[in-house]
Amino acid sequence: MTDELQRLRAGALAGARTLRIAAGLETFPHEVFDLADTLEVLDLSGNHLSTLPDDLHRLHRLKVLFASANRFTELPTALGACAQLEMVGFKSNRITHVPAEALPPRLRWLILTDNAIAALPDALGDRHRLQKLMLAGNHLRALPGTLQRCASLELLRIAANRFDALPGWLAELPRLAWLAMGGNPFNEAAEARARSGHGAAQVGWSSLYVGEVLGEGASGRILAARLPSGAGQRDVAVKLFKGEVTSDGRPLSELAASLAAGRHPRLIPVLGRLNGHPDGTQGLVMERIPAAYRTLAGPPSFESCTRDIYPAGLRLPCDVALRIAADVASALAHLHGRGLAHGDLYAHNLLWRPDAPSGQACSLLGDFGAAAFAPPGPMGDAARRMDVRAFGVLLAELCDHAEGPLPDGARTLAGDCLAERPATRPDAAELAARTVPWAAA
Structure with missing residues (x-):
């Protein structure tokens, strides 16, 4: 039992606006309802939950609910009755079904990344406040045509799905500015060509002197390294890609795009594709950016x-x-x-x-x-x-x-x-x- 869950059950969180519990929960802790008059952000990610209580709407101030990395197979219909709920995140569950009744009326931001969803309800197009829709890593072949009514939609992530083509009406959405679409059948051939190494330099893992971790993001870790160059060495950075689907799509799509981008003085320079990693990990070798940036x-x-x-x-x-x-x-x-x-x-x-x-x-x-x-x-x-x-x-x-x-x-x-x-x-x-x-x- 985590300290946060213990404090909740002891009544020590009265007045809390944010609550995060990752404690292997299999059932929803009903003590959460004691915070109904103040709770706005509830994060239950990293548990073993598969249902939410039907009376979730008692949390009448709730604006944000995360339940990523749980065991849901359906987006809970209880969400739809939450009058103030704007942001819903159910990444990396086992969701196959999204009922229309599960969509809150004030929905602005919906995260369903890395599930097994093959279709979405037409009712999604009635959520006119929707600005951000994150659907990478599912089984979608189409989007509901009603989404073209969502004139406020600005960010859409449909990478790593099963689209043979983009829906034509996307071209008319007035505010759409950020679209992730890689790793679908319509661009898989181009990605495969880019990754095949034609015209791209190869940098062997054994030739690198690898140092500390410089940073880590959704798609991979970036390590400091040195690469022999002439009589000396040059500072480089190595990005090692993870295998999981990220909010933007598959890391291998990022690898393909990075190689295809080529050289430009206003892009972070890619020196080559990494090969020979002992675990078979895919990666890129890039120029190390000076600390002044x-x-x-x-x-x-x-x-x-x-x-x-x-x-x-x-x-x-x-x-x-x-x-x-x-x-x-x-x-x-x-x-x-x-x-x-x-x-x-x-x-x-x-x-x-x-x-x-x-x-x-x-x-x-x-x-x-x-x-x-x-x-x-x-x-x-x-x-x-x-x-x-x-x-x-x-x-x-x-x-x-x-x-x-x-x-x-x-x-x-x-x-x-x-x-x-x-x-x-x-x-x-x-x-x-x-x-x-x-x-x-």
């Missing part, structure tokens, strides 16, 4: 849902904000030219340095976890226009954090990218051209 923002919070969280009080000199935008536009045009969509163009996936000398990268675009080969034809163009909308969000944020007078064209370009008629947005090549003067600001 740091992440521009943090990822979205429960409250912000789809918007990054910038450091409090951050003010960017106007020329720095413009250079960041120009760097990203250049990188995005390069990716689109190579048949890729980034799918996760966010400030939290940018590294930047405020003191970058003129002519050097002020920022570097990374994290290819949601990147994918865009399908040919109109839907590929639609996926790229989604990236352009994401760029518009980023540019507007950069303008808001800029210190000093901005050129008139900055907010105009942001507005053009945010146009709710996707076909009227500029393409990435135009973005790069319109931001060229900013690169030398």
Whole structure:
């Protein structure tokens, strides 16, 4: 029994707004209802639960409920009666069925990653507040057509499913900006070609001097390493991919996109694909980024849902904000030219340095976890226009954090990218051209 569960049962958590219990629970602890007048966030991830009580709605202030890594085979219908519930997360369960009655009326953010769902109810399209829908790693071949009524939908993760094509109506969603679609039948052949190693350097594990862990994300760990180079050694980073499905899709899709992206001065340079790991682990060897670079923002919070969280009080000199935008536009045009969509163009996936000398990268675009080969034809163009909308969000944020007078064209370009008629947005090549003067600001 965990300390949190003991404290709950002892009545020591009165007034709590957040409760997290991972204690091998097989039944819902009814003492939770003692917190009904205050509880807003309930996290029951990492237990052995398969049901929730029918009277869950007694938690009348509940806004967020996580129950990932449990044993649910159906999304509980009790959720649908929770009047204030906005965020629902049931990742890595055994869910095959999503009843219409399980969808809360105020739903904004639904996470059903890594389950076995083959179909979703039409009622999902009636949740007009829906902004974030995360469905990677399921058995979906289609989405309910009613979702095209969800004009507020901004982020969609349908990677690692069974789609033979993207639904055509996705191209018309006015605010969709972040789409993960890799690892589906329509782009599996392109991914396989990219991973086959044609034109990509190979770096042997035995040639690396591997050091400490630099970081760890959903798709893998990043290790410090040194690679022999001429008469000396060069500092590199090694990303070792995990095998599990992440919120963005399969790590092997990220590997394929990273290799296909090729070289560009505003992307984190990939030196080659790792081979010969003793456990057969897939990986990439990349340039080690100097410590002067740091992440521009943090990822979205429960409250912000789809918007990054910038450091409090951050003010960017106007020329720095413009250079960041120009760097990203250049990188995005390069990716689109190579048949890729980034799918996760966010400030939290940018590294930047405020003191970058003129002519050097002020920022570097990374994290290819949601990147994918865009399908040919109109839907590929639609996926790229989604990236352009994401760029518009980023540019507007950069303008808001800029210190000093901005050129008139900055907010105009942001507005053009945010146009709710996707076909009227500029393409990435135009973005790069319109931001060229900013690169030398």
